[in-house]
Amino acid sequence: MAAREYGQYCGVTRALELVGERWALLIVRDLLVGPRRYGELAAGLPRIPSNILAARLKELQEAGVIRRAPRSRVIVYELTPYGHELEPVVLALGTWGFKAMGDPRDEQVVTPDSMTMALRTAFRPDVAAGLPSTVYGARVGPAELLVRVDGPTLDVGRGDGPADLAFAAGPAIRHVISGQLAPSRAIETGVVQVLHGRAELLDRFASTFHLAA
Structure with missing residues (x-):
């Protein structure tokens, strides 16, 4: 019932x-x-x-x-x-809800699982298929993820490890994913902090993960 x-x-x-x-x-x-x-x-x-x-x-x-x-x-x-x-339903809802997210409130948190699903929602396999394989270490708030992109295949796991680019960011990373903030400007303004690796790979990240706001 x-x-x-x-x-x-x-x-x-x-x-x-x-x-x-x-x-x-x-x-x-x-x-x-x-x-x-x-x-x-x-x-x-x-x-x-x-x-x-x-x-x-x-x-x-x-x-x-x-x-x-x-x-x-x-x-x-x-x-x-x-x-x-339900996976395509959840991903479609994530795409739809992204447009109305706005800025986070103080009591709102990012969890590893929510960030994992956000990346799966924003992933563009058609774009990634034409790019070199890349590993990103993404620390978004308390969520620490290792993001492997190999052609049209995405694998997201918890923790850290060897990465071509490791970066830290807050919820404002959504401005990069939406295309509202250029990756280079995100680094200049501190929205994204490069921890190690090639900073120019943030451009590749922004191409691989994109959602329209």
């Missing part, structure tokens, strides 16, 4: 009954990055009440969107094949 029923016989209506409750799609977003333990989901959604997280996980399981699975003596939550079908 859906947590909320709208009384209409419609595919959009049914989708909202399954994943339209508050926090549900953010749980799906994080599980699109990979399986997560309960505590990892809670840490990635720091404002979600524990009872709401438990309720949403139960509802998503009953809907066949996620499942519990044993991994190395712990239980993780992962998307089912049916749940994975």
